[in-house]
Amino acid sequence: MMIKPLKDRVLIKPKELEEKTEGGIYVPDSAREDKLQEGEIVAVGESSEITLKQGDRVLFEDVDCTEMKVNGERHVIMNVKDILAKIE
């Protein structure tokens, strides 16, 4: 049983907050940065606009995305055009 995003959407599993300080990439330290999140692509829609694939690590803002729980874990679904960057 799986979630298949439609059209330009992707399903993302966000990193938990405690993990964020580990890699040194991103440490939020103000209210302004709080909306930024890191996550991993879990599934992608069928649109040819999507160049990301399962397993890619991405940065996105906690805006315009829809939260859901899949098997008890927090996920978000959002339009790929709103993803800011890939972490390589």
Add this chain to the structure above:
Amino acid sequence: MMIKPLKDRVLIKPKELEEKTEGGIYVPDSAREDKLQEGEIVAVGESSEITLKQGDRVLFEDVDCTEMKVNGERHVIMNVKDILAKIE
């Protein structure tokens, strides 16, 4: 006697809230997630944009959709572009 959605619209029978905890897919636990709903496609419009078919299970937000009762049961009609994901 049936409801035939026009153009890009689909008719959906939402799952009742008590059913949502059964499958393990989705358990809403905050106000923010409350707008997310699961449902089953009952009828689709004539638009070629629609790749969903009768019986598909979908996730959608309780926004911009119109509620109606068909033979006493709650249904919603909405544009297919606003459906977030298919459950497979």
Add this chain to the structure above:
Amino acid sequence: MMIKPLKDRVLIKPKELEEKTEGGIYVPDSAREDKLQEGEIVAVGESSEITLKQGDRVLFEDVDCTEMKVNGERHVIMNVKDILAKIE
């Protein structure tokens, strides 16, 4: 003497509220559903976008439509793109 809608518009004679409970199709039971209405197409504009014809029964929302009386009876005129579904 008749009303000829222009371009994408259609003229609809809405069903009176007391009639709505008869067919079993639609029974409004909350404020949210109150804006939904059933009606019959009386006349259509010249646009090729219009696939509905005189006599079709339709569901629409009581928003963005203009009310008028034709020979003493309430009618609405609206853009065909805002009609949600056809009742067959």
Add this chain to the structure above:
Amino acid sequence: MMIKPLKDRVLIKPKELEEKTEGGIYVPDSAREDKLQEGEIVAVGESSEITLKQGDRVLFEDVDCTEMKVNGERHVIMNVKDILAKIE
């Protein structure tokens, strides 16, 4: 000396309110219908979008149109796309 509407615009001479009850077509009876008006096309712009001609009787809403007096009589100028219907 005449007013020549530009592009998609038409010049309309609205019927006075007391005339509206005569023909039986339209009797406003609520605040909501008050914005509906009947009028006669006096002049049309050069756009090929305009299928109406001088002398046509039309229904329009008293919104987004500009009022002016021509030789002491009230007229309105508006975009033809905002005209709801022709009365035939």
Add this chain to the structure above:
Amino acid sequence: MMIKPLKDRVLIKPKELEEKTEGGIYVPDSAREDKLQEGEIVAVGESSEITLKQGDRVLFEDVDCTEMKVNGERHVIMNVKDILAKIE
């Protein structure tokens, strides 16, 4: 030394209010009509959208136009698409 409007813009010298009652074309008599103005085209931009020429008399609304003084006289500059009609 002259003002050359850019793109779709035209430069207009509005008629003074006292002149408006002379020709019989337009007598403003309510707050609503106050925004309507008559003027003469003084210069036009290079856009092929502009079919008006210097000397044409036009009607326009006192909205979205920019006022300036040229050699001490009030002028307005505006987009030609917002000019309502030509007076012939």
Add this chain to the structure above:
Amino acid sequence: MMIKPLKDRVLIKPKELEEKTEGGIYVPDSAREDKLQEGEIVAVGESSEITLKQGDRVLFEDVDCTEMKVNGERHVIMNVKDILAKIE
């Protein structure tokens, strides 16, 4: 060291207010006209939409432009489509 505007933007050195009364072109005399400014083009972006060149004198509104100091002097950077007219 110079500022190179990107795409459709131009860099303008506005005339100081005390200079505005000299040439007789433009004397602001109301709050409404205060937003109008005269300036000289200092640099232009690479867009083919730009028909203005360095040294051209232009009129623009003090809206949607960004102010900056270059070597201690006030400049503004703005989109060329928002420039109203050229002074010749």
Add this chain to the structure above:
Amino acid sequence: MMIKPLKDRVLIKPKELEEKTEGGIYVPDSAREDKLQEGEIVAVGESSEITLKQGDRVLFEDVDCTEMKVNGERHVIMNVKDILAKIE
């Protein structure tokens, strides 16, 4: 480990405020100018719209950009169309 901006976005390392007075290019002196910032391009997205490259110095407004820390240093990510100018 690096941040790869997606589509039309670029990653910028803004100059610290104390550095801004050094080069003589830009000295903010009013609230209005405070939103202007100088920075250096660190990484660019894959869009062919982007003519800037790593190392370019740019001016941008502190609006519509997202702040993040990379290895403890403040960066912003933004759409290239919102960058005002290049400093050469």
